[in-house]
Amino acid sequence: MRERVQLKAPAKINLTLKVVGKRTDGYHELETVMQQIDLCDEITIITANEGIEVSSNNSEVPSDASNLAFKAALLIGEKLGLNNGFRIYIDKKIPIGAGLAGGSTNAAAVLLGINEMLGGLLDLGTLLDLGLQVGSDVPFCILGGTALARGRGEILEPLPSGLHLEVVLVKPPQQLETAEVYRDLKLYELHDQPNNRAFLEAWHKCDIIGLAAQMKNDLETVSITKCPEIVVIKERLVSLGALHTLMSGSGPSVIGIFSDREGAEKAWQTIKGEYQESFLSSSYSR
Helix, strand or coil: CCCEEEEEEEEEEEEEEEEEEECCCCCEEEEEEEEEEEEEEEEEEEEECCCEEEEECCCCCCCCCCCHHHHHHHHHHHHHCCCCEEEEEEECCCCCCCCCCHHHHHHHHHHHHHHHHCCCCCCHHHHHHHHHHHCCCHHHHHHCCEEEEEECCCEEEECCCCCCCEEEEEECCCCCCHHHHHHCCCHHHCCCCCCHHHHHHHHHHCCHHHHHHCCCECCHHHHHHHCCHHHHHHHHHHHCCCCEEEECCCCCCEEEEECCHHHHHHHHHHHCCCCCEEEEEEECCC
8 A cells, every 4th residue: 555645636616507406315406517627725645553634724624524535534444444544634725615616626536545545446436436425526526527417416427628718716705505505596596597408519619609608507596695796706707808707516606717818817817906715727637
């Protein structure tokens, strides 16, 4: 077994998010296009004699079993009957409570990292199953790239490489709880839902204008009422040249899509003076 491994844990953004309905298990049925971006946490895993210990450069990151990275290490250890433990350090760069799957991507990195330390004992299917036990976004964070996700997010259809997206991401100071956003979602209020078929047609054609026109997120109907700053940020990004804007996940992070890197960088140089958590980013691929 390797004694140490270090991995990047990329943030996730939703390019579309359609809520299809409510499931009998309490979750919502989704159809969403997810994309990894190069805003990454860095995860270091070191073997230990026993137990699991999580630490971070960010004091808001929990160190107990409520941390998804902790849960992932515990789960894979139980799956493989490991006698040793792990020390996990999270160099946190992804904003917390932002709709960017920060906790999920940390958990995915832990599953991938420990499996790598063990010489790849588990296949991808097993890792995806373990990931789903940790959280709905973890399987996508394991798979990476770009994918159409259905169900809770666990039914994944990888998409071929398309446009290299240039993104300005802005998170207002407020955090939103995913469970609370879904709880307050009223399905009968969803009228102008994403057309994922049209989005995928534009994706396959590498049509950035067509792509931007189809970017919608049903959860904005709830999150905007809880965090009106979302609307302010969206309007500001458009004024700075964004082709389109939408909220990622349950929010409150807002992404602006730009036609080129130069335009994105110019907008970011302006808006980073207005919002502390503003990031210039682009598509990520391993």
